[in-house]
Amino acid sequence: MIGLVEVGKITLKEAGERIGVSYRQAKRIRKAVRQKGAKGLIHGNVGRPPPNRISEALREQVLGLSGEVYKEFNDTHFVEKLVEQEGIRLSRETVRRWRRGAGMEPKRRRKAPGHRKRRERMAQEGAMVLWDGSPHPWFGPEHPPCCLMAAMDDGTGKLLAARFFPFEGASGYLWLLKTMVKQYGIPLIIYQDRHGALHRNDPHWTLEEQLAGRQEPTQVGLALEALGIRPIAALSPQAKGRIEKLFGTLQDCLGAELRLEGIHTIEEANVFLRRFIKRFNHRFAVNPRESQKA
DSSP: OHHHHHTTSSOHHHHHHHHTOOHHHHHHHHHHHHHHGGGGGSOTTTTSOOTTOOOHHHHHHHHHHHHTTSTTSOHHHHHHHIIIIIOOOOOHHHHHHHHHHTTOOOSSOOOOOOSOOOOOOOSSTTSEEEEEEEEEOTTOTTSOOEEEEEEEETTTOOEEEEEEESSOSHHHHHHHHHHHHHHHOOOSEEEEOOOTTTSOOOOOOOHHHHHHTSOOOOHHHHHHHHHTOEEEEOSSGGGGHHHHHHHHHHHHHHHHHHHHTTOOSHHHHHHHHHHHHHHHHHHHOOOOSSSSOO
16 A cells, blocks of 8 residues: 555555554554565564563462462462462463463363352341351361351351361351351341251151141251241252352362361361451452341
């Protein structure tokens, strides 16, 4: 196009319109072509390393940490640890690209979302609490599994209380109830599954129960009645999806941190949980739609 301008067949304005640049840019291109010929069309930064390019030494350092110290951490968690522990600030996408390029597979494959409609959160903190237990090899496959008992607020996603126990049972649920009531207050509703510590699953009715028209509740159920808390029993794992998702996140993040710290006992893990809960809530809790607590 610039050649046609030079021989007078089209104007510079027409040439700029045809190549999609402004008149002023067309003037710059014409000047560069007159001075350097066809090379004037090549951008001056071609072939130069970008000024913000990350050094190869830093890349090797990060990959070394990823493969040795933080090998059990997912991409996002690893980026957070780089800032907290190593003083290295990088974007998640940069770290993800480096890890995949080095042949490090993602910790877990993301599944396509199902068609189940997600229930809207409660509007107020304290309107509903979800609790459950998660048996899992929390300290690694070479150690026996134990159960993490946890309670979360539905409106905020805040982890209200959590503690490791040898197994899921009434003592764990009563500890959660006592801890969250002392620290936060009495919730209106507790959403739970049909575990035997929470819900009578046996078909045996005493004469007194038959006359009363209901079975006596479990120890946990009696405590909820005394506090005026309404229990709701979920009929499927999907119905209590928020706490199921919470345990998925904890198995990923908390499990990796426990192994990084070299923690292999319930007693040590419960001490570590006190610090972890504060960081977890700062990272994942959200503001409720209404500021007044229920």
